[in-house]
Amino acid sequence: MRSPVKRTQARDAILAMVADHEPGEALPSEHELCEHLGVSRPTLRAAVEELVDEGVLVRRTGRGTFKAAGRVSQPMAPSAGVRNGFRVPLAEGVWESRTLSFERRSAGARLARALTVSPNEPVVRAERLRIVDGAPLAVERIHVPEKYVPGIDGEDFQRGSFYRLLRERYGITMARAAQSIEATVTDEQESSVLEVPPYTPALLFDVTTRDTQDRVIEYTRAVYRGDRYRLDSDLVFDHVQP
Incomplete structure (x- = not known):
């Protein structure tokens, strides 16, 4: 079972990470993010999904996850x-x-x-x-x-x-x-x-x-x-x- 606390911590850590990214810049791979943040892959995916829903990140099939362009x-x-x-x-x-x-x-x-x-x-x-x-x-x-x-x-x-x-x-x-x-x-x-x-x-x-x-x-x-x-x-x- 995913921990809401860990998901929230992962989400906040990703937010801090992309603050220094340019729009359209790619995030590290899932494997790298899991190791860096110390979370499981399901927890990481749940955190990323929240940020995609909020328009902070965008997924591109076969290419990865990127910082979304600004509104x-x-x-x-x-x-x-x-x-x-x-x-x-x-x-x-x-x-x-x-x-x-x-x-x-x-x-x-x-x-x-x-x-x-x-x-x-x-x-x-x-x-x-x-x-x-x-x-x-x-x-x-x-x-x-x-x-x-x-x-x-x-x-x-x-x-x-x-x-x-x-x-x-x-x-x-x-x-x-x-x-x-x-x-x-x-x-x-x-x-x-x-x-x-x-x-x-x-x-x-x-x-x-x-x-x-x-x-x-x-x-x-x-x-x-x-x-x-x-x-x-x-x-x-x-x-x-x-």
């Missing part, structure tokens, strides 16, 4: 003068992008409704991996009517800010977005590129963005790792209820 906090702040609107300050961390696929195709019925174009309208579709502080965070699927971005290619979606590119190359300034967020799980392809097990809890963002001329420029569906992404907001009450 990214995205503040959401009310926009001055915009009722029920939000401005989005920059999120934490160093953000990078890697294009996974890029194509041109007809919008089709569903995208036509989202982008307010005809079903035959050519659109560009880019799927990109968002990486923060060197660890994968999200898969974004971006759709833009081709008429607004002539000559764009897949590499353009990994050269810094996409909105900056729209402004500097095409003279398009984004003004507002309609966004919905719901719980989901990762599918097999998303799990592979996000380096998580299949059906891992995630957040699904559905975003339609308009420019200063009120044209729908972009429709995006993005899946963010639930263990790494958090939205923070401050709420202001218009009236105090009796």
Whole structure:
């Protein structure tokens, strides 16, 4: 029978050990940890399992156990003068992008409704991996009517800010977005590129963005790792209820 005291001591010792590790750095093997901590393998596994559940550690099949990447906090702040609107300050961390696929195709019925174009309208579709502080965070699927971005290619979606590119190359300034967020799980392809097990809890963002001329420029569906992404907001009450 495992001792809760020993499990707790092993957990605390591992926490102290990974405090000096960089995100993504591997822990010693089970055998080495058992010898170093003076615990049995079942006790060690129970302690590691707790830390995996808490998001401190992550297991990678066939590779070992690693310190998990830090959680990214995205503040959401009310926009001055915009009722029920939000401005989005920059999120934490160093953000990078890697294009996974890029194509041109007809919008089709569903995208036509989202982008307010005809079903035959050519659109560009880019799927990109968002990486923060060197660890994968999200898969974004971006759709833009081709008429607004002539000559764009897949590499353009990994050269810094996409909105900056729209402004500097095409003279398009984004003004507002309609966004919905719901719980989901990762599918097999998303799990592979996000380096998580299949059906891992995630957040699904559905975003339609308009420019200063009120044209729908972009429709995006993005899946963010639930263990790494958090939205923070401050709420202001218009009236105090009796």
